[in-house]
Amino acid sequence: MTEDWVIDAFGARWSLDTRALPRPERDRLHVLWGRCRVPGAAAGDEGVLPFPVSTSDPYAVSRAVTLASLRRRRGSALLLHAVGLSERERAVALVGASGAGKSTAAMVLGRHFGYLSDETVAVEADGRVTPYPKPVSVVTDPATPWEKHELSPDELGLREVTGTAHLHGLVVLERDPAHEAPELVELPLVDALLATIAQSSSLPLLERPLHRLAGLASASGGPYVLRYREIGDCVELVRGLLDGTTERQRGRPRAPWTSTPGTPCTSPVPNSPIPPLRTDTPVPNSPIPPLRTDTPVMRAPWVDAVHGEGGTLVLVGDTQVRLGPVGEVVWRLADRRVTVSEATAAVVRALGAHPEADRLVAEGVDAMIGSGVLQPG
Numbered sequence: 493m494t495e496d497w498v499i500d501a502f503g504a505r506w507s508l509d510t511r512a513l514p515r516p517e518r519d520r521l522h523v524l525w526g527r528c529r530v531p532g533a534a535a536g537d538e539g540v541l542p543f544p545v546s547t548s549d550p551y552a553v554s555r556a557v558t559l560a561s562l563r564r565r566r567g568s569a570l571l572l573h574a575v576g577l578s579e580r581e582r583a584v585a586l587v588g589a590s591g592a593g594k595s596t597a598a599m600v601l602g603r604h605f606g607y608l609s610d611e612t613v614a615v616e617a618d619g620r621v622t623p624y625p626k627p628v629s630v631v632t633d634p635a636t637p638w639e640k641h642e643l644s645p646d647e648l649g650l651r652e653v654t655g656t657a658h659l660h661g662l663v664v665l666e667r668d669p670a671h672e673a674p675e676l677v678e679l680p681l682v683d684a685l686l687a688t689i690a691q692s693s694s695l696p697l698l699e700r701p702l703h704r705l706a707g708l709a710s711a712s713g714g715p716y717v718l719r720y721r722e723i724g725d726c727v728e729l730v731r732g733l734l735d736g737t738t739e740r741q742r743g744r745p746r747a748p749w750t751s752t753p754g755t756p757c758t759s760p761v762p763n764s765p766i767p768p769l770r771t772d773t774p775v776p777n778s779p780i781p782p783l784r785t786d787t788p789v790m791r792a793p794w795v796d797a798v799h800g801e802g803g804t805l806v807l808v809g810d811t812q813v814r815l816g817p818v819g820e821v822v823w824r825l826a827d828r829r830v831t832v833s834e835a836t837a838a839v840v841r842a843l844g845a846h847p848e849a850d851r852l853v854a855e856g857v858d859a860m861i862g863s864g865v866l867q868p869g
Contacts, residue, residue: 498533498540499525502614502624503569504561506543507535517548524550524644527625527652550642551629558611558626566694569622570615570704573691576608576624577601579734583621583657585613586718586730587691588665597665597723598628602650604727605734606657615708619658625650661733662688662709664717674720676729676738681706681749682802682814684715689812696757696810702796703751713739713746749800757795757809783854785833788869789861791826808864815865817843818856822866829869832857 498507508525510518533540543560545553562571575586575598586601588594598610609624616622627642628650645652664679664687679687685705695701709715712733720726732738783789795807804815804823815823821842822835830838836853846852860866 497522498530498535498537499528499557500530501528501557501561501626502565502571502609502612502622503616504564505530505533505537505540506557506560507540508543508545510545512544512546513548521545521550521553523647524554524627524642527645550627551640554611554626554629554642561624562612562693565614567697569617570695570698570701570708571693572613572615572688573611573693574613575601575610576613576621577730577734578606578608578621578653578657579731581655581657582660582734582736583608583613584661584663584730584733585615585621585659586663586665587688588667589691591667592665593667593723594665595628595630597726599630599648599650600723601727601730602628602645602648605651605730606653607645607650608653608657613659615659619708621657621659623653625653659708659711660736661712661738662715663730663733664688664715666717666719667721667723668719669721671719671721674718674722674726674729676716676718676732678713678742678746679715679717680802681709681715681746681798681800682805684709684717685798685805686812686814688715696795696807699756700751700753700796702798702805702807703753706749706751706798706800710746710749712736713742747801749798751799752797754794754796754807783832783858785836785850785854786831788829788831789826789835789857789866790829790869791823792864792867794865797823806865811864813860813863813865815860818853819860819865822853822857822860826866 498505510521565571572585572587575594577584586597595610607625608621610628611626612624614622625645627644628648629640630643632641664684689695698704718726797806804820806813818839821839825835825838832854835857836849839853840849
C-alpha cells in the first residue's frame, strides 16, 4: 500500500499512511478497504487529510476511520448507525441498536442488493446516500461481542453499488428468536424517530433535524419496523421497499405530520468528542417552586419539533422530549406567555372535562419545566 492510498469514508477522504506496519498487514488493509479506495486520488489533493495507521488490528483501524469521519461530516449530513442497501436509484437504511443483527443483515442482504455500508449511512441534504462500503465487522465469539473480525465486501460476495441511490426507506430492525415469520409493520412516526435518533450522530447540528428525519422516515409509506428471526427470510420484504412494491400494496396514505422549527443548534468545539444523543428526559434534582394558577410559562428554546403518529417530539439541545396529549396542547399554546389556569382551560377544551384537570395539568407543566420544554415566563 503506497502513501497515496486514498479512501472515501462517506464523503470524508483520507490518505492512509501505513508505513509503520509490516508488509503483510499493509497488504491486508489494502484488501479490506479496496471498495473505499478513490482511484487516482493523492495525499496532497484538496479535501484529503492524512490518516496515520499505527495498529495492525483491522477492527481498530475500521473504528478509528469511522469515528474520525463522523467528526468531519457532522452537521453536513444525516449520519445513521445503520446498514445501507440499494437497488439502482433507491436505497434503504436498516437501523438498529447493537445486537439487532446489522452486520449479519449486511452480509446476508448485501448478496442480493447493493452494499452501501454495514456501519454508517450518510444521507445528504438532497436524500442521496454517500456509500461507505467498508470491511464488514463480524462478531466471532458471542461471549466477547466487542472483539470483531474484519472481512472485505468482495470476500463476502457482496454486490457492488451501481449509480447514485437516494434514501427511500427507513426501517427499524427488531430481531426476535420467537418470531416465526418475518413481517414489515408500520411504526408510529414518533416511535420510529426515537429509535432512529438513538442510532444517529450529531443530529442537532443539522438544519431542521427532526423535520428532515421525519421526511426520510415517511418515504415509501413508512416508517416501518422489521420483525424477524432469521434475516435471510427478509429478502423479499426488503426488495419490496427498494422496488416500490410495498408502498403500492399498502394503497393508503399514512397520517399526516407537521413540524415546528426552533433555533438551530450551534456547532461544538472542533475535534471534541461526539456526545451521544440523550434519550431520557431528566428532571433536575433541585426543587421547582410550586406553580400557582397565575404562574406564567412559555416554551423554552428548542431546536425542532415534529407532530404526528405517536404524539409530539421536541428536540431541546441534544435531548428528545416526547409529549402526550396534555403536553401537546400546552406546548402549542405556550408559543406566548400563558398562565397555568389558561393552559388548563385549553386542555379541557381540547380533551374534555376531568375532575382533576387542575392537578393533572399543573403536574404536567411542572414536568415540562423540569425536562426543559417549558420555562417560567
